[in-house]
Amino acid sequence: MAVCLEVENLTLGYGDTVVLKDLTFSVEQGEVFVILGGSGCGKSTLLKHLIGLYPPMSGSILIHGRDIARAQGRERREILRSFGVMYQSGALFGSLSLLENVCLPLEEFTRLPRDAREAVARMKLKQVGLAGSEAKLPSELSGGMQKRAAIARAMALDPGILFLDEPQAGLDPVTSAGLDELILTLSANMGITFIIVSHELASIFAIASRAVMLDGASKGVIAMGNPAELRDRAANPKVRQFFNREAQARP
Template sequence: MSDGRRAEGPGELNRPRETGVSDGRRAEGPGELNRPRETGVSDGRRAEGPGELNRPRETGVSDGRRAEGPGELNRPRETGVPSDPVIRAEDLAVAFGGRTIFKDVSFEVRRGEIFVILGGSGCGKSTLLKALIGLVPLAAGHAWLLGEELTAANDAARRALLQRIGVMWQSGALFGSMTLAENVELPIEEHTRLPRPAREALARSKLGLVGLGDAAGRLPAEISGGMAKRAGIARALALDPPLLFLDEPSAGLDPITSAGLDDLIKEIARDTGTTFVVVTHELQSILAIGDRCIMLDKTAQGMIAQGNPRDLRDNSDHPTVRAFFRREAA
């Protein structure tokens, strides 16, 4: 936005700072973040029209699914075969002040799936999410996102990678003085050279994708909690990232609103091929949306189960896993 307002707090995903010009121009120099190339991309294709970001295409998507409509930013296709993991974590550990939150956590997230990080309160679910995207330092282990190790990347590569990741925080983390459309438009203004009419059209299309097309002009204080969650997802989808993190998306919602949000997540995953990593302890949502999951445990200080959540519910012989899925007292 032209007034440069920023929200403070953990929801900010290290967006690159702009130099203050209002027409979307970017400063020159080594800090420039993957500015759209002026030369032709490797396959020779160029998109026409003012809305094109001219980002390089990648090859190799297994099913070639694309989201349709004016909001499509022609996001880069992922390389590799479908079995290539979108996230690979090896022996992750996080500790604060000498206190171990979790350790020896290893897993993979496959392309296009809805992957759930679950467990009881205080087990480190949200901390693991923050560690994966570089907001919390790892005490041990390595994590690769979209084929790159975030902690080993230089500043420019790190910022470029973070532009391919969307995050919705538990509270929605919307900017209270901006309308929903302005909230969604902000990352588009930050990271693209699209003219204002194209940015506005794209923001409205993302809000339409989550069922908020008629609420674009409202402020966050004027909408319900469920609408705020949907608006947060719309903003996370603004740049069409191939990987989306959701932190407790159903927290504080009534069962009907929560079920509607679950349906929305499944619909977006199906229609766009986006990979979701969802942090939650909401049992009904886990069983409704999860393709695979890992379960963390506070007492064990790590991971105690992984697999299909319905299989874990029906077949696990681990007492904590069984108690969680059957809503039994430990």
């Protein structure tokens, strides 16, 4: 299986503060790969670096073999176009309809005429189960529907990789399960690679082919592999406690 994301000896943080250090892992094309760990371990910080919002202190982030942290100009734009992002809140523009929200990346990165852009946007909304909702504003949607619309927008340019930040956050169990099913369907039918930040155990076990677990104390990776295998066989007690929802023993 081809590797689409490679993280090599990555150290990152803000200013002089190191959040994570010496991270090395890779993601294969077509995987549903989850970044997990306890609160404050650096999951969101890692995601922001993976999508190029911040430069790392050292190391490299290779997307399809090209380093997003060092690329400039046309090469950087090409890398950015090769993936989509769904932020935790959805980050939809409240004054725009769903159709207009999904059209935005097409307006920015393509020269398609308006009718073609709208046709693509309608198709993407249909793929996430929102056909017929094109004219609605985000405020008219449930939280789950907003997440689906945000995924549709992230898919607008047909990227090979989708980064999702806590997609199940704030959703009830039934809605969350429906979103899990959508992710698996898109992965299976369209070959999309999903890289997902999550701490929702039910979703992690349902969708993840592999996961990497971060630890705030050691500022690094403490486990990697299939979530069910990590739950049942991990040698590190922190890993077992996380997956089995066990409280840490008091000193």
